Amino acid sequence: MSGRIAHAGLAALRMDADHAAALIAPGMTVGMSGFTGAGYPKAVPLALATRISDAHERGEPFRLRVLTGASTAPELDGALARAGGIDFRLPYQSDPELRARINRGEIEYMDLHLGHVAQYALFGFLGRIDVAIIEATAILADGRLLPSTSIGNNKTWLDLADKVIVEVNQRQPLGLDGMHDIYYGTAMPPDRKPIPLLHPGDRIGEPYLRVDPAKIVAVVETDAPDRIGRFSPPDxxxxxxxxxxxxxxxxxxxxxxxxxxxxxxxxxxxxxxxxxxxxxxxxxxxxxxxxxxxxxxxxxxxxxxxxxxxxxxxxxxxxxxxxxxxxxxxxxxxxxxxxxxxxxxxxxxxxxxxxxxxxxxxxxxxxxxxxxxxxxxxxxxxxxxxxxxxxxxxxxxxxxxxxxxxxxxxxxxxxxxxxxxxxxxxxxxxxxxxxxxxxxxxxxxxxxxxxxxxxxxHPDYRPMLADYFERACRDSFGKHTPHLLPEALSWHQRYLNTGSMRA
Incomplete structure (x- = not known):
């Protein structure tokens, strides 16, 4: 496994997930890799969830602000949510446990356009990022990272985080080398310049993620697959x-x-x-x-x-x-x-x-x-x-x-x-x-x-909707976008009351 860690100084920072998780303190903001169940850290979040659960058993508070690329997997979102370890989460998520706790008001959740997350972070709207936990396929001799099966917001987390933990996952194929294109030409307004991409296949950046080796505090070796479910065949x-x-x-x-x-x-x-x-x-x-x-x-x-x-x-x-x-x-x-x-x-x-x-x-x-x-x-x-x-x-x-x-x-x-x-x-x-x-x-x-x-x-609802529209055109306050305000959301309320939107 050490063959995937070519930087001698970073190879010396190898440790297990428990010791890496111990570097994360309550109240920190943590940027995680991962996007739709691919390329997320597999070991440290699980160890962190155990550490949080142990702290809660001792009556000690331990919650984190968790930032990702999008949804991740049960080993990350699910484990941390079950442990009661998430105070704030953004952007996209799909884990059932995390979703339930958000809807019960136990976790603050910020839904955000995926294309805006990096600039929100760069503008300082998300506060200080204490730690980034990033999965990589390998670490090069100069300390750059060969990304794995997602990039998401990894570049941003690596640039902004005070400290970095890298999980090097042997399960990710080395054949990914050369498939990534990391663009480092962005800037803050008013210094932005046009992005030189004219075709989906254009490569305008670098194949590797830059990171200051001095910021890396732990390297954890893993061997685990991404967790992405199957979709049913189209019906x-x-x-x-x-x-x-x-x-x-x-x-x-x-x-x-x-x-x-x-x-x-x-x-x-x-x-x-x-x-x-x-x-x-x-x-x-x-x-x-x-x-x-x-x-x-x-x-x-x-x-x-x-x-x-x-x-x-x-x-x-x-x-x-x-x-x-x-x-x-x-x-x-x-x-x-x-x-x-x-x-x-x-x-x-x-x-x-x-x-x-x-x-x-x-x-x-x-x-x-x-x-x-x-x-x-x-x-x-x-x-x-x-x-x-x-x-x-x-x-x-x-x-x-x-x-x-x-x-x-x-x-x-x-x-x-x-x-x-x-x-x-x-x-x-x-x-x-x-x-x-x-x-x-x-x-x-x-x-x-x-x-x-x-x-x-649907034919079952077409007469109902046509009737509403005709009456709205006749009776609404304005005729440009006709609505009957007392009825406009009544279909939703009827569903909540009776289990069906049908009248």
Missing amino acids: DVSKRIAAHLVEFFRHEIRVGRLSERLLPLQSGVGNIANAVLAGLREGGFRGLNAFTEVIQDGMLDLLADGTLEMASATSFSLSPEGVDEFVRNIERYRNRIVLRPQEMSNHGELIRRLGCIAMNGMVEADLYGNVNSTHVAGSSIINGIGGSGDFARNGFLSCFMTPSTAKGGAISAIVPMVSHVDHTEHDVAVVVTEQGLADLRGLSPKQRARAIIAHCV
Whole structure:
């Protein structure tokens, strides 16, 4: 294992996870690597959770501010949450235990656009970062780090943290060498300069993470896999959503707004996203590019068969089978995948310049195209906004997708007024359900409402929504964006009261 630690001075700092965890004190702010279950530290957080639990048994307070790239895994978010060791957490999360404690008010949680986290930290809005805990594939002779399967905010944590703990994970393939692109040309306003990236495959930085060796206080050797779950195969609903979106792309090609190679794709994570990717392959598209956040199994398939030419992201999000495929054929993927810091993968300047097509899931949309991506009944967080806002606001096309109903039909995904707004009507171009697709571009609010009702609402709810809209047009205070305020959120309240939105 020591062969992966080529810096003699840092090799001398090798210790076990328990001793490394002992370097972290209560009240500290800790920046962790990890993005969607890839590239997170595997050992130190578990040891830290044990240390926190022991302190609590002695009646001693021990809580931390935890900053990451996005969601991590049970060994990090789950373990620290169960131990009662998290005081504050940002940005995106998906662990059930962490989510439950946030919604019970036990943990303060800040949901934030993924593309904004680095600049928030650099501007000082997140306070002092005491320790960074970063997974690496190897440490070079000059102290630089070969990143692992995600980059996320690692560059920022390494730059800003007072102290650094590095986990060197033997399970991560050395073939990752050369796949990363770390850009060090950012600056604080007013000294910012254009980022010199014109194509998703451009490499504008360095393949390694810089870190001052003097800041590294511990090196922990690990041998553990990333923990990413499998997604179920796309069901009929997901396939129908994908078919509507692929047909829409075909229409845009026919009218000259898109070419046969489309524009760089951004795709969220999950069954619907994978169904869309499969639909593009089955539709005969070739030579496409992706400028996105995560590379899923579906993207590996598209890279392998030529549907995708190049994919830029900040992390992998692969099933165990996908990991096996990637490692087995890593030479095939080396020059066709670029992993960047998330301040680059989610940078508004680059998304706008490249003209990305954003395809993201949602919880619900309302009549006028406002989208809720994060909350149930306006109050309970699910996961977070992730990068959807970065791409919706800045992309060429912002598409939001969802089944038209949930909970066996008890919930309509199209409602009179969303209970929480993540993406305003001004940032939403296309809404898609298995019922159909509503192209909202160039439409007034009432025109948008009629398109959504006609194309996206489930038949069980279409008469209810049409009735609400007609009465709102007649009786609302204003006629530009008609609403009946006493009824606007009544569907959500009815669900909370009765278990169904149906009247």
